[in-house]
Amino acid sequence: MESTFFSIVNEQTVGQHAIGAIGYRHSGGGFHGSLLHDFELLIMVICSGGGLRRQVDHCIKGNLKYQIMYISSEDLLDWIAGGEHHEIIRCFLDGEILWDVQRRVISLRSQIIELEQTLREQHIFKEFSRFLRRYLEAKRYSQDGHFMDAYRSVADALYHYACIELIEKGVHPGQRVWEQISHLGSVVYKLYEELTESKETLEQRVQLVLLACEFSVMSKMADCCKFLLKILSSRHEPWTIQELLKHPDLVLVRxxxxxxxxxxxxxxxxxxxxxxxxxxxxxxQIRYWAN
Incomplete structure:
Protein backbone atom coordinates (compact mmCIF):
# COMPACT_ATOMS: atom_id res chain seq x y z
CA MET A 1 0.00 0.00 0.00
CA GLU A 2 1.29 3.46 -0.88
CA SER A 3 3.40 5.25 1.71
CA THR A 4 0.94 8.19 1.73
CA PHE A 5 -1.52 5.99 3.62
CA PHE A 6 0.81 5.97 6.59
CA SER A 7 0.04 9.67 7.08
CA ILE A 8 -3.71 9.00 7.18
CA VAL A 9 -3.58 6.99 10.38
CA ASN A 10 -0.67 6.36 12.74
CA GLU A 11 0.10 5.85 16.41
CA GLN A 12 -0.14 9.57 17.13
CA THR A 13 -3.51 10.16 15.42
CA VAL A 14 -5.52 7.20 16.78
CA GLY A 15 -4.72 7.17 20.49
CA GLN A 16 -2.75 5.18 23.01
CA HIS A 17 -4.91 2.04 22.93
CA ALA A 18 -4.23 1.30 19.24
CA ILE A 19 -1.90 -1.62 18.55
CA GLY A 20 -1.84 -1.29 14.76
CA ALA A 21 -3.77 -0.63 11.56
CA ILE A 22 -4.84 -2.65 8.52
CA GLY A 23 -5.55 -1.19 5.08
CA TYR A 24 -7.94 -2.98 2.74
CA ARG A 25 -8.51 -1.66 -0.78
CA HIS A 26 -10.73 -3.35 -3.34
CA SER A 27 -9.39 -4.17 -6.80
CA GLY A 28 -11.37 -2.92 -9.79
CA GLY A 29 -14.93 -1.66 -9.82
CA GLY A 30 -18.17 -3.17 -8.67
CA PHE A 31 -19.70 -3.85 -5.29
CA HIS A 32 -17.28 -5.05 -2.63
CA GLY A 33 -19.54 -5.67 0.34
CA SER A 34 -21.21 -3.53 2.95
CA LEU A 35 -17.93 -2.53 4.59
CA LEU A 36 -16.58 -0.60 1.61
CA HIS A 37 -19.79 0.74 0.05
CA ASP A 38 -18.43 3.20 -2.52
CA PHE A 39 -15.24 3.97 -0.58
CA GLU A 40 -11.88 3.29 -2.13
CA LEU A 41 -10.21 2.23 1.08
CA LEU A 42 -11.07 0.70 4.45
CA ILE A 43 -8.67 1.29 7.33
CA MET A 44 -9.13 -0.91 10.39
CA VAL A 45 -7.53 0.46 13.55
CA ILE A 46 -7.02 -2.39 16.01
CA CYS A 47 -7.18 -1.40 19.66
CA SER A 48 -6.61 -3.22 22.92
CA GLY A 49 -9.29 -3.20 25.57
CA GLY A 50 -12.65 -4.95 25.46
CA GLY A 51 -14.50 -1.81 26.57
CA LEU A 52 -14.06 -0.12 23.19
CA ARG A 53 -17.25 0.33 21.17
CA ARG A 54 -16.89 -0.17 17.42
CA GLN A 55 -16.58 3.26 15.81
CA VAL A 56 -16.64 4.35 12.17
CA ASP A 57 -15.39 7.55 10.52
CA HIS A 58 -15.93 8.59 6.89
CA CYS A 59 -13.07 10.77 5.66
CA ILE A 60 -11.54 12.31 2.56
CA LYS A 61 -7.96 13.30 1.80
CA GLY A 62 -7.41 14.95 -1.56
CA ASN A 63 -9.40 12.81 -3.99
CA LEU A 64 -9.30 9.73 -1.76
CA LYS A 65 -12.48 8.78 0.10
CA TYR A 66 -11.93 6.23 2.85
CA GLN A 67 -13.59 4.69 5.87
CA ILE A 68 -11.86 4.19 9.24
CA MET A 69 -13.16 1.49 11.56
CA TYR A 70 -11.96 1.16 15.16
CA ILE A 71 -12.17 -2.42 16.44
CA SER A 72 -10.87 -4.08 19.61
CA SER A 73 -8.74 -7.22 19.39
CA GLU A 74 -11.09 -8.85 21.90
CA ASP A 75 -14.07 -8.27 19.61
CA LEU A 76 -12.25 -9.88 16.68
CA LEU A 77 -11.62 -13.03 18.73
CA ASP A 78 -15.22 -13.09 19.98
CA TRP A 79 -16.56 -12.75 16.42
CA ILE A 80 -14.45 -15.66 15.23
CA ALA A 81 -15.67 -17.84 18.08
CA GLY A 82 -19.29 -16.82 17.47
CA GLY A 83 -19.17 -17.06 13.67
CA GLU A 84 -20.06 -13.37 13.29
CA HIS A 85 -18.95 -10.47 11.06
CA HIS A 86 -17.19 -12.63 8.45
CA GLU A 87 -16.60 -9.66 6.16
CA ILE A 88 -14.68 -7.76 8.86
CA ILE A 89 -12.61 -10.86 9.66
CA ARG A 90 -11.69 -11.35 5.99
CA CYS A 91 -10.61 -7.71 5.64
CA PHE A 92 -8.49 -8.04 8.77
CA LEU A 93 -6.79 -11.20 7.47
CA ASP A 94 -6.41 -10.13 3.82
CA GLY A 95 -5.58 -6.45 4.24
CA GLU A 96 -2.10 -4.94 4.38
CA ILE A 97 -0.57 -4.03 7.72
CA LEU A 98 0.06 -0.27 7.76
CA TRP A 99 1.79 -0.25 11.12
CA ASP A 100 2.10 -2.65 14.01
CA VAL A 101 3.13 -2.01 17.62
CA GLN A 102 5.52 -4.73 18.81
CA ARG A 103 4.13 -7.12 16.15
CA ARG A 104 0.88 -7.46 18.10
CA VAL A 105 -1.27 -7.32 14.94
CA ILE A 106 0.80 -10.11 13.36
CA SER A 107 0.40 -12.15 16.55
CA LEU A 108 -3.36 -11.50 16.56
CA ARG A 109 -3.60 -12.59 12.92
CA SER A 110 -1.82 -15.87 13.71
CA GLN A 111 -4.12 -16.43 16.68
CA ILE A 112 -7.25 -15.84 14.58
CA ILE A 113 -6.04 -18.07 11.72
CA GLU A 114 -5.42 -20.92 14.18
CA LEU A 115 -8.79 -20.40 15.85
CA GLU A 116 -10.49 -20.12 12.45
CA GLN A 117 -9.04 -23.49 11.40
CA THR A 118 -10.28 -25.17 14.59
CA LEU A 119 -13.74 -23.64 14.20
CA ARG A 120 -13.79 -24.61 10.51
CA GLU A 121 -13.17 -28.27 11.46
CA GLN A 122 -15.84 -28.02 14.17
CA HIS A 123 -18.36 -26.54 11.73
CA ILE A 124 -17.63 -29.21 9.11
CA PHE A 125 -18.08 -31.95 11.73
CA LYS A 126 -21.40 -30.45 12.82
CA GLU A 127 -22.70 -30.32 9.23
CA PHE A 128 -21.43 -33.83 8.48
CA SER A 129 -23.13 -35.21 11.59
CA ARG A 130 -26.44 -33.72 10.48
CA PHE A 131 -25.88 -34.85 6.91
CA LEU A 132 -25.30 -38.42 8.14
CA ARG A 133 -28.41 -38.40 10.33
CA ARG A 134 -30.64 -37.20 7.47
CA TYR A 135 -29.05 -39.62 5.01
CA LEU A 136 -29.67 -42.63 7.30
CA GLU A 137 -33.18 -41.38 7.96
CA ALA A 138 -33.87 -41.15 4.21
CA LYS A 139 -32.41 -44.60 3.66
CA ARG A 140 -34.71 -46.09 6.29
CA TYR A 141 -37.79 -44.37 4.82
CA SER A 142 -36.83 -45.58 1.35
CA GLN A 143 -36.44 -49.16 2.52
CA ASP A 144 -39.91 -48.96 4.06
CA GLY A 145 -41.39 -47.56 0.85
CA HIS A 146 -42.13 -44.09 2.27
CA PHE A 147 -40.64 -42.12 -0.59
CA MET A 148 -42.20 -38.74 0.18
CA ASP A 149 -40.61 -38.81 3.63
CA ALA A 150 -37.38 -40.11 2.11
CA TYR A 151 -37.43 -37.21 -0.36
CA ARG A 152 -37.72 -34.66 2.45
CA SER A 153 -34.89 -36.25 4.44
CA VAL A 154 -32.53 -36.65 1.48
CA ALA A 155 -33.15 -33.00 0.51
CA ASP A 156 -32.11 -32.01 4.04
CA ALA A 157 -29.05 -34.26 3.78
CA LEU A 158 -27.99 -32.53 0.55
CA TYR A 159 -28.40 -29.15 2.23
CA HIS A 160 -25.90 -30.11 4.95
CA TYR A 161 -23.59 -31.60 2.31
CA ALA A 162 -23.74 -28.28 0.44
CA CYS A 163 -22.77 -26.45 3.64
CA ILE A 164 -19.72 -28.73 3.94
CA GLU A 165 -18.63 -27.92 0.38
CA LEU A 166 -19.00 -24.19 0.99
CA ILE A 167 -16.98 -24.31 4.22
CA GLU A 168 -14.27 -26.34 2.49
CA LYS A 169 -14.00 -23.58 -0.13
CA GLY A 170 -13.73 -20.91 2.54
CA VAL A 171 -17.29 -19.63 2.07
CA HIS A 172 -19.55 -19.15 5.09
CA PRO A 173 -22.97 -20.76 4.45
CA GLY A 174 -25.60 -18.04 4.56
CA GLN A 175 -29.37 -18.06 4.24
CA ARG A 176 -29.22 -18.85 0.50
CA VAL A 177 -27.02 -21.95 0.44
CA TRP A 178 -28.22 -23.26 -2.92
CA GLU A 179 -27.69 -19.87 -4.56
CA GLN A 180 -24.19 -19.69 -3.04
CA ILE A 181 -23.18 -23.10 -4.30
CA SER A 182 -24.87 -22.93 -7.70
CA HIS A 183 -21.95 -20.88 -9.07
CA LEU A 184 -19.27 -23.32 -7.88
CA GLY A 185 -20.02 -26.20 -10.25
CA SER A 186 -20.26 -28.59 -7.31
CA VAL A 187 -21.36 -32.21 -7.33
CA VAL A 188 -23.90 -31.65 -4.59
CA TYR A 189 -25.70 -28.98 -6.62
CA LYS A 190 -26.03 -31.39 -9.54
CA LEU A 191 -27.49 -33.95 -7.15
CA TYR A 192 -29.92 -31.33 -5.88
CA GLU A 193 -31.03 -30.60 -9.45
CA GLU A 194 -31.37 -34.34 -10.12
CA LEU A 195 -33.56 -34.71 -7.04
CA THR A 196 -35.80 -31.70 -7.70
CA GLU A 197 -35.95 -31.41 -11.50
CA SER A 198 -35.39 -34.87 -13.02
CA LYS A 199 -38.16 -36.53 -15.05
CA GLU A 200 -37.54 -39.85 -13.29
CA THR A 201 -40.03 -41.16 -10.76
CA LEU A 202 -39.80 -39.99 -7.16
CA GLU A 203 -38.48 -43.39 -6.11
CA GLN A 204 -35.79 -43.38 -8.80
CA ARG A 205 -34.65 -39.88 -7.91
CA VAL A 206 -34.42 -40.69 -4.21
CA GLN A 207 -32.55 -43.94 -4.86
CA LEU A 208 -30.05 -42.25 -7.17
CA VAL A 209 -29.23 -39.50 -4.68
CA LEU A 210 -29.01 -41.99 -1.80
CA LEU A 211 -26.48 -43.98 -3.79
CA ALA A 212 -24.37 -40.85 -4.32
CA CYS A 213 -24.70 -39.99 -0.63
CA GLU A 214 -23.48 -43.46 0.31
CA PHE A 215 -20.29 -42.86 -1.66
CA SER A 216 -19.90 -39.46 0.02
CA VAL A 217 -20.25 -40.96 3.50
CA MET A 218 -17.52 -43.46 2.70
CA SER A 219 -15.11 -40.98 1.10
CA LYS A 220 -15.51 -37.90 3.31
CA MET A 221 -15.96 -39.40 6.76
CA ALA A 222 -12.32 -39.23 7.90
CA ASP A 223 -11.82 -35.62 6.77
CA CYS A 224 -15.17 -34.38 8.07
CA CYS A 225 -14.67 -36.03 11.48
CA LYS A 226 -11.18 -34.64 12.16
CA PHE A 227 -12.56 -32.50 14.96
CA LEU A 228 -13.92 -35.50 16.87
CA LEU A 229 -10.85 -37.63 16.12
CA LYS A 230 -8.61 -34.94 17.60
CA ILE A 231 -10.69 -34.90 20.78
CA LEU A 232 -10.49 -38.69 21.04
CA SER A 233 -6.70 -38.47 20.64
CA SER A 234 -6.27 -35.60 23.10
CA ARG A 235 -5.66 -37.83 26.13
CA HIS A 236 -4.18 -41.25 26.89
CA GLU A 237 -7.33 -42.76 28.43
CA PRO A 238 -10.17 -43.88 26.15
CA TRP A 239 -13.47 -42.00 26.38
CA THR A 240 -16.92 -43.21 27.42
CA ILE A 241 -19.89 -41.98 25.42
CA GLN A 242 -21.06 -40.01 28.48
CA GLU A 243 -17.74 -38.18 28.69
CA LEU A 244 -17.99 -37.25 25.04
CA LEU A 245 -21.60 -36.11 25.36
CA LYS A 246 -20.55 -33.78 28.20
CA HIS A 247 -17.60 -32.36 26.27
CA PRO A 248 -18.21 -28.60 25.80
CA ASP A 249 -17.00 -28.65 22.17
CA LEU A 250 -19.49 -31.40 21.23
CA VAL A 251 -22.65 -29.83 22.66
CA LEU A 252 -24.00 -28.94 19.20
CA VAL A 253 -23.87 -32.58 18.02
CA ARG A 254 -25.16 -34.34 21.14
CA GLN A 285 -18.69 -49.81 29.57
CA ILE A 286 -17.36 -49.45 26.05
CA ARG A 287 -14.64 -46.82 25.74
CA TYR A 288 -13.49 -45.15 22.54
CA TRP A 289 -10.11 -43.95 21.32
CA ALA A 290 -8.36 -42.94 18.11
CA ASN A 291 -4.75 -43.21 17.03
Whole structure:
Protein backbone atom coordinates (compact mmCIF):
# COMPACT_ATOMS: atom_id res chain seq x y z
CA MET A 1 0.00 0.00 0.00
CA GLU A 2 1.29 3.46 -0.88
CA SER A 3 3.40 5.25 1.71
CA THR A 4 0.94 8.19 1.73
CA PHE A 5 -1.52 5.99 3.62
CA PHE A 6 0.81 5.97 6.59
CA SER A 7 0.04 9.67 7.08
CA ILE A 8 -3.71 9.00 7.18
CA VAL A 9 -3.58 6.99 10.38
CA ASN A 10 -0.67 6.36 12.74
CA GLU A 11 0.10 5.85 16.41
CA GLN A 12 -0.14 9.57 17.13
CA THR A 13 -3.51 10.16 15.42
CA VAL A 14 -5.52 7.20 16.78
CA GLY A 15 -4.72 7.17 20.49
CA GLN A 16 -2.75 5.18 23.01
CA HIS A 17 -4.91 2.04 22.93
CA ALA A 18 -4.23 1.30 19.24
CA ILE A 19 -1.90 -1.62 18.55
CA GLY A 20 -1.84 -1.29 14.76
CA ALA A 21 -3.77 -0.63 11.56
CA ILE A 22 -4.84 -2.65 8.52
CA GLY A 23 -5.55 -1.19 5.08
CA TYR A 24 -7.94 -2.98 2.74
CA ARG A 25 -8.51 -1.66 -0.78
CA HIS A 26 -10.73 -3.35 -3.34
CA SER A 27 -9.39 -4.17 -6.80
CA GLY A 28 -11.37 -2.92 -9.79
CA GLY A 29 -14.93 -1.66 -9.82
CA GLY A 30 -18.17 -3.17 -8.67
CA PHE A 31 -19.70 -3.85 -5.29
CA HIS A 32 -17.28 -5.05 -2.63
CA GLY A 33 -19.54 -5.67 0.34
CA SER A 34 -21.21 -3.53 2.95
CA LEU A 35 -17.93 -2.53 4.59
CA LEU A 36 -16.58 -0.60 1.61
CA HIS A 37 -19.79 0.74 0.05
CA ASP A 38 -18.43 3.20 -2.52
CA PHE A 39 -15.24 3.97 -0.58
CA GLU A 40 -11.88 3.29 -2.13
CA LEU A 41 -10.21 2.23 1.08
CA LEU A 42 -11.07 0.70 4.45
CA ILE A 43 -8.67 1.29 7.33
CA MET A 44 -9.13 -0.91 10.39
CA VAL A 45 -7.53 0.46 13.55
CA ILE A 46 -7.02 -2.39 16.01
CA CYS A 47 -7.18 -1.40 19.66
CA SER A 48 -6.61 -3.22 22.92
CA GLY A 49 -9.29 -3.20 25.57
CA GLY A 50 -12.65 -4.95 25.46
CA GLY A 51 -14.50 -1.81 26.57
CA LEU A 52 -14.06 -0.12 23.19
CA ARG A 53 -17.25 0.33 21.17
CA ARG A 54 -16.89 -0.17 17.42
CA GLN A 55 -16.58 3.26 15.81
CA VAL A 56 -16.64 4.35 12.17
CA ASP A 57 -15.39 7.55 10.52
CA HIS A 58 -15.93 8.59 6.89
CA CYS A 59 -13.07 10.77 5.66
CA ILE A 60 -11.54 12.31 2.56
CA LYS A 61 -7.96 13.30 1.80
CA GLY A 62 -7.41 14.95 -1.56
CA ASN A 63 -9.40 12.81 -3.99
CA LEU A 64 -9.30 9.73 -1.76
CA LYS A 65 -12.48 8.78 0.10
CA TYR A 66 -11.93 6.23 2.85
CA GLN A 67 -13.59 4.69 5.87
CA ILE A 68 -11.86 4.19 9.24
CA MET A 69 -13.16 1.49 11.56
CA TYR A 70 -11.96 1.16 15.16
CA ILE A 71 -12.17 -2.42 16.44
CA SER A 72 -10.87 -4.08 19.61
CA SER A 73 -8.74 -7.22 19.39
CA GLU A 74 -11.09 -8.85 21.90
CA ASP A 75 -14.07 -8.27 19.61
CA LEU A 76 -12.25 -9.88 16.68
CA LEU A 77 -11.62 -13.03 18.73
CA ASP A 78 -15.22 -13.09 19.98
CA TRP A 79 -16.56 -12.75 16.42
CA ILE A 80 -14.45 -15.66 15.23
CA ALA A 81 -15.67 -17.84 18.08
CA GLY A 82 -19.29 -16.82 17.47
CA GLY A 83 -19.17 -17.06 13.67
CA GLU A 84 -20.06 -13.37 13.29
CA HIS A 85 -18.95 -10.47 11.06
CA HIS A 86 -17.19 -12.63 8.45
CA GLU A 87 -16.60 -9.66 6.16
CA ILE A 88 -14.68 -7.76 8.86
CA ILE A 89 -12.61 -10.86 9.66
CA ARG A 90 -11.69 -11.35 5.99
CA CYS A 91 -10.61 -7.71 5.64
CA PHE A 92 -8.49 -8.04 8.77
CA LEU A 93 -6.79 -11.20 7.47
CA ASP A 94 -6.41 -10.13 3.82
CA GLY A 95 -5.58 -6.45 4.24
CA GLU A 96 -2.10 -4.94 4.38
CA ILE A 97 -0.57 -4.03 7.72
CA LEU A 98 0.06 -0.27 7.76
CA TRP A 99 1.79 -0.25 11.12
CA ASP A 100 2.10 -2.65 14.01
CA VAL A 101 3.13 -2.01 17.62
CA GLN A 102 5.52 -4.73 18.81
CA ARG A 103 4.13 -7.12 16.15
CA ARG A 104 0.88 -7.46 18.10
CA VAL A 105 -1.27 -7.32 14.94
CA ILE A 106 0.80 -10.11 13.36
CA SER A 107 0.40 -12.15 16.55
CA LEU A 108 -3.36 -11.50 16.56
CA ARG A 109 -3.60 -12.59 12.92
CA SER A 110 -1.82 -15.87 13.71
CA GLN A 111 -4.12 -16.43 16.68
CA ILE A 112 -7.25 -15.84 14.58
CA ILE A 113 -6.04 -18.07 11.72
CA GLU A 114 -5.42 -20.92 14.18
CA LEU A 115 -8.79 -20.40 15.85
CA GLU A 116 -10.49 -20.12 12.45
CA GLN A 117 -9.04 -23.49 11.40
CA THR A 118 -10.28 -25.17 14.59
CA LEU A 119 -13.74 -23.64 14.20
CA ARG A 120 -13.79 -24.61 10.51
CA GLU A 121 -13.17 -28.27 11.46
CA GLN A 122 -15.84 -28.02 14.17
CA HIS A 123 -18.36 -26.54 11.73
CA ILE A 124 -17.63 -29.21 9.11
CA PHE A 125 -18.08 -31.95 11.73
CA LYS A 126 -21.40 -30.45 12.82
CA GLU A 127 -22.70 -30.32 9.23
CA PHE A 128 -21.43 -33.83 8.48
CA SER A 129 -23.13 -35.21 11.59
CA ARG A 130 -26.44 -33.72 10.48
CA PHE A 131 -25.88 -34.85 6.91
CA LEU A 132 -25.30 -38.42 8.14
CA ARG A 133 -28.41 -38.40 10.33
CA ARG A 134 -30.64 -37.20 7.47
CA TYR A 135 -29.05 -39.62 5.01
CA LEU A 136 -29.67 -42.63 7.30
CA GLU A 137 -33.18 -41.38 7.96
CA ALA A 138 -33.87 -41.15 4.21
CA LYS A 139 -32.41 -44.60 3.66
CA ARG A 140 -34.71 -46.09 6.29
CA TYR A 141 -37.79 -44.37 4.82
CA SER A 142 -36.83 -45.58 1.35
CA GLN A 143 -36.44 -49.16 2.52
CA ASP A 144 -39.91 -48.96 4.06
CA GLY A 145 -41.39 -47.56 0.85
CA HIS A 146 -42.13 -44.09 2.27
CA PHE A 147 -40.64 -42.12 -0.59
CA MET A 148 -42.20 -38.74 0.18
CA ASP A 149 -40.61 -38.81 3.63
CA ALA A 150 -37.38 -40.11 2.11
CA TYR A 151 -37.43 -37.21 -0.36
CA ARG A 152 -37.72 -34.66 2.45
CA SER A 153 -34.89 -36.25 4.44
CA VAL A 154 -32.53 -36.65 1.48
CA ALA A 155 -33.15 -33.00 0.51
CA ASP A 156 -32.11 -32.01 4.04
CA ALA A 157 -29.05 -34.26 3.78
CA LEU A 158 -27.99 -32.53 0.55
CA TYR A 159 -28.40 -29.15 2.23
CA HIS A 160 -25.90 -30.11 4.95
CA TYR A 161 -23.59 -31.60 2.31
CA ALA A 162 -23.74 -28.28 0.44
CA CYS A 163 -22.77 -26.45 3.64
CA ILE A 164 -19.72 -28.73 3.94
CA GLU A 165 -18.63 -27.92 0.38
CA LEU A 166 -19.00 -24.19 0.99
CA ILE A 167 -16.98 -24.31 4.22
CA GLU A 168 -14.27 -26.34 2.49
CA LYS A 169 -14.00 -23.58 -0.13
CA GLY A 170 -13.73 -20.91 2.54
CA VAL A 171 -17.29 -19.63 2.07
CA HIS A 172 -19.55 -19.15 5.09
CA PRO A 173 -22.97 -20.76 4.45
CA GLY A 174 -25.60 -18.04 4.56
CA GLN A 175 -29.37 -18.06 4.24
CA ARG A 176 -29.22 -18.85 0.50
CA VAL A 177 -27.02 -21.95 0.44
CA TRP A 178 -28.22 -23.26 -2.92
CA GLU A 179 -27.69 -19.87 -4.56
CA GLN A 180 -24.19 -19.69 -3.04
CA ILE A 181 -23.18 -23.10 -4.30
CA SER A 182 -24.87 -22.93 -7.70
CA HIS A 183 -21.95 -20.88 -9.07
CA LEU A 184 -19.27 -23.32 -7.88
CA GLY A 185 -20.02 -26.20 -10.25
CA SER A 186 -20.26 -28.59 -7.31
CA VAL A 187 -21.36 -32.21 -7.33
CA VAL A 188 -23.90 -31.65 -4.59
CA TYR A 189 -25.70 -28.98 -6.62
CA LYS A 190 -26.03 -31.39 -9.54
CA LEU A 191 -27.49 -33.95 -7.15
CA TYR A 192 -29.92 -31.33 -5.88
CA GLU A 193 -31.03 -30.60 -9.45
CA GLU A 194 -31.37 -34.34 -10.12
CA LEU A 195 -33.56 -34.71 -7.04
CA THR A 196 -35.80 -31.70 -7.70
CA GLU A 197 -35.95 -31.41 -11.50
CA SER A 198 -35.39 -34.87 -13.02
CA LYS A 199 -38.16 -36.53 -15.05
CA GLU A 200 -37.54 -39.85 -13.29
CA THR A 201 -40.03 -41.16 -10.76
CA LEU A 202 -39.80 -39.99 -7.16
CA GLU A 203 -38.48 -43.39 -6.11
CA GLN A 204 -35.79 -43.38 -8.80
CA ARG A 205 -34.65 -39.88 -7.91
CA VAL A 206 -34.42 -40.69 -4.21
CA GLN A 207 -32.55 -43.94 -4.86
CA LEU A 208 -30.05 -42.25 -7.17
CA VAL A 209 -29.23 -39.50 -4.68
CA LEU A 210 -29.01 -41.99 -1.80
CA LEU A 211 -26.48 -43.98 -3.79
CA ALA A 212 -24.37 -40.85 -4.32
CA CYS A 213 -24.70 -39.99 -0.63
CA GLU A 214 -23.48 -43.46 0.31
CA PHE A 215 -20.29 -42.86 -1.66
CA SER A 216 -19.90 -39.46 0.02
CA VAL A 217 -20.25 -40.96 3.50
CA MET A 218 -17.52 -43.46 2.70
CA SER A 219 -15.11 -40.98 1.10
CA LYS A 220 -15.51 -37.90 3.31
CA MET A 221 -15.96 -39.40 6.76
CA ALA A 222 -12.32 -39.23 7.90
CA ASP A 223 -11.82 -35.62 6.77
CA CYS A 224 -15.17 -34.38 8.07
CA CYS A 225 -14.67 -36.03 11.48
CA LYS A 226 -11.18 -34.64 12.16
CA PHE A 227 -12.56 -32.50 14.96
CA LEU A 228 -13.92 -35.50 16.87
CA LEU A 229 -10.85 -37.63 16.12
CA LYS A 230 -8.61 -34.94 17.60
CA ILE A 231 -10.69 -34.90 20.78
CA LEU A 232 -10.49 -38.69 21.04
CA SER A 233 -6.70 -38.47 20.64
CA SER A 234 -6.27 -35.60 23.10
CA ARG A 235 -5.66 -37.83 26.13
CA HIS A 236 -4.18 -41.25 26.89
CA GLU A 237 -7.33 -42.76 28.43
CA PRO A 238 -10.17 -43.88 26.15
CA TRP A 239 -13.47 -42.00 26.38
CA THR A 240 -16.92 -43.21 27.42
CA ILE A 241 -19.89 -41.98 25.42
CA GLN A 242 -21.06 -40.01 28.48
CA GLU A 243 -17.74 -38.18 28.69
CA LEU A 244 -17.99 -37.25 25.04
CA LEU A 245 -21.60 -36.11 25.36
CA LYS A 246 -20.55 -33.78 28.20
CA HIS A 247 -17.60 -32.36 26.27
CA PRO A 248 -18.21 -28.60 25.80
CA ASP A 249 -17.00 -28.65 22.17
CA LEU A 250 -19.49 -31.40 21.23
CA VAL A 251 -22.65 -29.83 22.66
CA LEU A 252 -24.00 -28.94 19.20
CA VAL A 253 -23.87 -32.58 18.02
CA ARG A 254 -25.16 -34.34 21.14
CA UNK A 255 -28.09 -35.84 19.24
CA UNK A 256 -25.96 -37.20 16.39
CA UNK A 257 -22.79 -38.10 18.33
CA UNK A 258 -23.63 -41.74 19.30
CA UNK A 259 -24.59 -42.53 15.70
CA UNK A 260 -21.47 -40.89 14.24
CA UNK A 261 -19.24 -42.63 16.77
CA UNK A 262 -20.60 -46.07 15.86
CA UNK A 263 -20.13 -45.33 12.16
CA UNK A 264 -16.51 -44.39 12.82
CA UNK A 265 -16.02 -47.66 14.69
CA UNK A 266 -17.55 -49.57 11.79
CA UNK A 267 -15.15 -47.81 9.40
CA UNK A 268 -12.19 -48.61 11.73
CA UNK A 269 -11.46 -44.91 12.19
CA UNK A 270 -12.20 -45.21 15.92
CA UNK A 271 -11.31 -48.14 18.19
CA UNK A 272 -13.46 -49.47 21.01
CA UNK A 273 -12.39 -51.27 24.16
CA UNK A 274 -14.34 -52.51 27.21
CA UNK A 275 -13.49 -50.95 30.56
CA UNK A 276 -12.60 -52.95 33.65
CA UNK A 277 -11.13 -56.45 33.94
CA UNK A 278 -12.17 -59.38 31.79
CA UNK A 279 -13.04 -61.45 34.85
CA UNK A 280 -15.40 -58.85 36.27
CA UNK A 281 -19.03 -59.93 36.41
CA UNK A 282 -20.27 -56.34 36.49
CA UNK A 283 -21.40 -54.43 33.43
CA UNK A 284 -18.44 -53.08 31.48
CA GLN A 285 -18.69 -49.81 29.57
CA ILE A 286 -17.36 -49.45 26.05
CA ARG A 287 -14.64 -46.82 25.74
CA TYR A 288 -13.49 -45.15 22.54
CA TRP A 289 -10.11 -43.95 21.32
CA ALA A 290 -8.36 -42.94 18.11
CA ASN A 291 -4.75 -43.21 17.03
Missing amino acids: EELPMVLRKLVYRSLVRETPSGHQSSAAMR
